[in-house]
Amino acid sequence: MSSTEVIRLDGSVLEGGGQLLRVAIALSVLLAKPIAIDNIRGNRKPPGLKHQHAAGLRLAAEICSAQLDGCELGSTSIAFRPSVEPQISRHYKADSGTAGSIALLLQISLPCLVFSPTPIASSNLILHGGTNAIQAPQIDYIQHVFLPFIHKHFGFEPRIKVVKRGYFPKGGGEVHIEVPPVRGPLPAVTLIERGKVKAIYGRSYVAGLPKSVAEAMRAAAMDVLMKSGVDAGSIDVKAVREKPSDCVGSGSGIVLWAETEDGCIIAGSALGRKGVDPGCVGQDAARELASNLAHGGCVDEYMQDQMIIFLALAQGKSRVKTGPLTLHTRTAIWVTEQLSGAKFYVEESGNSCIIECEGMGYTPS
Numbered sequence: 001m002s003s004t005e006v007i008r009l010d011g012s013v014l015e016g017g018g019q020l021l022r023v024a025i026a027l028s029v030l031l032a033k034p035i036a037i038d039n040i041r042g043n044r045k046p047p048g049l050k051h052q053h054a055a056g057l058r059l060a061a062e063i064c065s066a067q068l069d070g071c072e073l074g075s076t077s078i079a080f081r082p083s084v085e086p087q088i089s090r091h092y093k094a095d096s097g098t099a100g101s102i103a104l105l106l107q108i109s110l111p112c113l114v115f116s117p118t119p120i121a122s123s124n125l126i127l128h129g130g131t132n133a134i135q136a137p138q139i140d141y142i143q144h145v146f147l148p149f150i151h152k153h154f155g156f157e158p159r160i161k162v163v164k165r166g167y168f169p170k171g172g173g174e175v176h177i178e179v180p181p182v183r184g185p186l187p188a189v190t191l192i193e194r195g196k197v198k199a200i201y202g203r204s205y206v207a208g209l210p211k212s213v214a215e216a217m218r219a220a221a222m223d224v225l226m227k228s229g230v231d232a233g234s235i236d237v238k239a240v241r242e243k244p245s246d247c248v249g250s251g252s253g254i255v256l257w258a259e260t261e262d263g264c265i266i267a268g269s270a271l272g273r274k275g276v277d278p279g280c281v282g283q284d285a286a287r288e289l290a291s292n293l294a295h296g297g298c299v300d301e302y303m304q305d306q307m308i309i310f311l312a313l314a315q316g317k318s319r320v321k322t323g324p325l326t327l328h329t330r331t332a333i334w335v336t337e338q339l340s341g342a343k344f345y346v347e348e349s350g351n352s353c354i355i356e357c358e359g360m361g362y363t364p365s
């Protein structure tokens, strides 16, 4: 068993949402440190665990044979005591039971599965829930932005297969992810120059709705991109209608991503909602992309917080230029520093920041 000294965290600090919980648990698994978290999602109404958070906790507990207490819906306190017994199974399933985000189930489990002291086979995740949920990365963001970032900068390449898309309120999506193991520490990242935008890609989609909705989102997004003066070599945004056999329920949305000469990928996205003009949805996504390009940083406002745990685990000094620091990022830095030996320094200047991290050089024991 792991050491008995429990680290207590206040889940209402800063952003005080589900991400604090996921980062804390992933680090607890990797570092075999028992933790207790109170005031979970203390800044959300209502506070406490929702389906997605509880499913993520159970998945992390299964990955490291942890003792998990308090993992009930609405619970505002949990205790998590990881075991250091070697993992036997490398096949895991999790189901948010609702349209809770599959991407956020990946957010808690991916760091836990990356490292292995022995060159064993890959880990396999089968995740059920919502593929395109609000206030979470859409699955297209994971495919086209997050995983390519992880591969390019940290050198391992999880493979993802979207078997079925699932939308609010039923969920029912299914995504398979294969995570190849790495033995050594992850490399540090230096990402200060972005380079010019080479191309913008996108996917404007509908499920169970007329294709004209996807076309309207696409047209409005293109219009905003043209007028905002984004200088891209080419723009290729596809409008698609999901085949009924490829999805559960109905939904719509758009994900745009810009690829730059220096290999950065910057996104903007939006989800369709009942009663909202599809044109406004397309405009929102394009404005988000334009604003993420305008600050000149090398990652968008969402990758900013999602990269923090990986920078902390990496060996040596990372430096990444970003836009204005988000509250999610400040929260990820706070929780990471509570649990790991990594140290962060943020230099803010005008509309941009340099996030510097002295990583802990994590290797599994």
Ligand SMILES: Nc1ncnc2c1ncn2[C@@H]1O[C@H](COP(=O)(O)OP(=O)(O)OP(=O)(O)O)[C@@H](O)[C@H]1O
Binding pocket: 015, 016, 017, 018, 019, 020, 041, 044, 053, 104, 134, 135, 136, 137, 138, 141, 269, 301, 302, 303, 305, 306, 328
């Ligand atoms: N549009 C988006 N594109 C990519 N990533 C996103 C997007 N919106 C949110 N995220 C990411 O999803 C995560 C959301 O964390 P947050 O704590 O808000 O979520 P949560 O678990 O749903 O909990 P809560 O309901 O408490 O907000 C963050 O890592 C954030 O960067």
